[in-house]
Amino acid sequence: MRALGRALGVDLRRSLLSGAFFLTVALMLAWLCFNSAHYLFNPAMWSQISAPKMLFIATCTSLGLAPLLFAIATVPYAWSFLQDRESGFELQAVERVGARAYGLAKLLSVGAAAFLAVAAAMFLFLAGLYAMGMETLPGYPLNNNQYYAIASAGHVGLFYLVRITIAGLTGSLAAVFALTVSSFLSNSYVALLAPLLGFYTSQVLHSLLIPRLSAFRLDSVFFYQPIAGSASFSFLWSAVYLLTLTALCARLFLWRLRKEAGE
Numbered sequence: 001m002r003a004l005g006r007a008l009g010v011d012l013r014r015s016l017l018s019g020a021f022f023l024t025v026a027l028m029l030a031w032l033c034f035n036s037a038h039y040l041f042n043p044a045m046w047s048q049i050s051a052p053k054m055l056f057i058a059t060c061t062s063l064g065l066a067p068l069l070f071a072i073a074t075v076p077y078a079w080s081f082l083q084d085r086e087s088g089f090e091l092q093a094v095e096r097v098g099a100r101a102y103g104l105a106k107l108l109s110v111g112a113a114a115f116l117a118v119a120a121a122m123f124l125f126l127a128g129l130y131a132m133g134m135e136t137l138p139g140y141p142l143n144n145n146q147y148y149a150i151a152s153a154g155h156v157g158l159f160y161l162v163r164i165t166i167a168g169l170t171g172s173l174a175a176v177f178a179l180t181v182s183s184f185l186s187n188s189y190v191a192l193l194a195p196l197l198g199f200y201t202s203q204v205l206h207s208l209l210i211p212r213l214s215a216f217r218l219d220s221v222f223f224y225q226p227i228a229g230s231a232s233f234s235f236l237w238s239a240v241y242l243l244t245l246t247a248l249c250a251r252l253f254l255w256r257l258r259k260e261a262g263e
Helices: 002-016 019-035 043-048 053-059 067-074 080-086 090-097 099-131 148-152 154-183 190-210 220-221 231-261
Strands: none
Touching: 002 019, 002 080, 002 090, 019 053, 019 067, 019 099, 053 099, 053 148, 053 154, 067 154, 067 190, 080 090, 080 099, 080 154, 090 099, 090 231, 099 154, 099 231, 148 154, 148 231, 154 190, 154 220, 154 231, 190 220, 220 231
16 A cells, blocks of 8 residues: 555656646636537527536537547546656556556546546636626526436536536546557557547447447447436446446556566
C-alpha cells in the first residue's frame, strides 16, 4: 500500500497539475458550447429551453459530435504510459514500487484526470448558463426520458449530478481504454483515437449481433437513458456497466504490465 501511495501521489500531481489537464477542460467546454450553439447563442430561443435540457443537448447533441468526448477525454493523461516508456521512467518506477503498484497508480490517475476534466467543464458550462439568466425549469413539463424525471420532481441538483457522473465515467472509460491500448501498441496517435474507433466498432457489432438489447448499447448508456421510464435504475445500470467495462480494461492493462515485468 505504501508503494501504491507513493506512485499514485506522483501520477496525480503529473496528471492534475499539468497544462494538458487544463487544456482538456477548455476543449470540453468548447465541445459543450458547440453542441448547444443553436440555442446557446440565440437568446430568442431561451424561452423554449431550460438549463437541464441545455445540458442534455450539450452532452448528447444530435449533430453527431457527442462521440468526440472519447477523444477529448484521453488528452489529460492517457498518453503518459508511452511517455514513461520512451523516457525510461517506467523501468525506474517498476524497479522501485513494482509493476502492480505502478500500474494501479497509472490507472487511477488516468481515470481520475479524465473524470475531473469532464466534471469541471460541465460545472463551468452550467455556471455560465445561470450567469446568463437561463431558467432552471421550463414552463412546460419534461418527459420521463433522458433522466428528466429527476429534474421534474424538483431534484435539479441531483439531475446535474447524474448527468455529470455518467459523462465523467464515460470519459474515464475512454481514457483507461486508450491507456490499455497503449500498452500493446507503441503509437500515441493510435492509442488516443482507439476509444473513438472502438465506440463505432461496438455500434456496428451490436446492430449485427444483439440489436434488441438496447440497454447494452454503448450510445444509450453513454448519452441517453438506457431504460425508459426508470431514471434511478437507468443510472444504477449505467454506472455499474461503465465501471465494469473500465475494470476489465484495467485488468488487461495490469496483466500486460506484469507479463512484461516477469511477475
